Amino acid sequence: MAPSDTYIIFANGMKGETSGIEMWGKYQFTPIWRLYAGLTALRERLEFYPDEGYQVSEINRGNDPATTWSLQSSFDLPYHTELDIFTRYVTELTDPLVPTYTALGILQNCHSFLNRSWMAHAFVNRS
Numbered sequence: 001m002a003p004s005d006t007y008i009i010f011a012n013g014m015k016g017e018t019s020g021i022e023m024w025g026k027y028q029f030t031p032i033w034r035l036y037a038g039l040t041a042l043r044e045r046l047e048f049y050p051d052e053g054y055q056v057s058e059i060n061r062g063n064d065p066a067t068t069w070s071l072q073s074s075f076d077l078p079y080h081t082e083l084d085i086f087t088r089y090v091t092e093l094t095d096p097l098v099p100t101y102t103a104l105g106i107l108q109n110c111h112s113f114l115n116r117s118w119m120a121h122a123f124v125n126r127s
Helices: none
Strands: 014-030 033-048 067-077 081-090 101-111 117-126
Touching: none
Parallel strands: none
Antiparallel strands: 014 033, 033 067, 067 081, 081 101, 101 117
């Protein structure tokens, strides 16, 4: 293959620093009860390079939640049934604007002896 003047550049036209922490854990209280927890915290300091000859929109700047956490309690119930109760918190996004929210949910999963399963779930979001 002969060399050519055609090339592709992948860039976002920004420079910066990020720092943060991510933690996840699981604790088995009893043979049928488990608790899961997670936390992420992120700090982004990003800026655009001076005119690089191509346009980069503001929406490309780090649009990530600064903090998220989740907590889930899982139970193994009789008759091959699982019950999960969980909550999740996410801080706002700026562009497009997504307000800070907390979600709550319940999920029931049943596995039958025929290797079939069904699920029922409910969610509530609060902004």
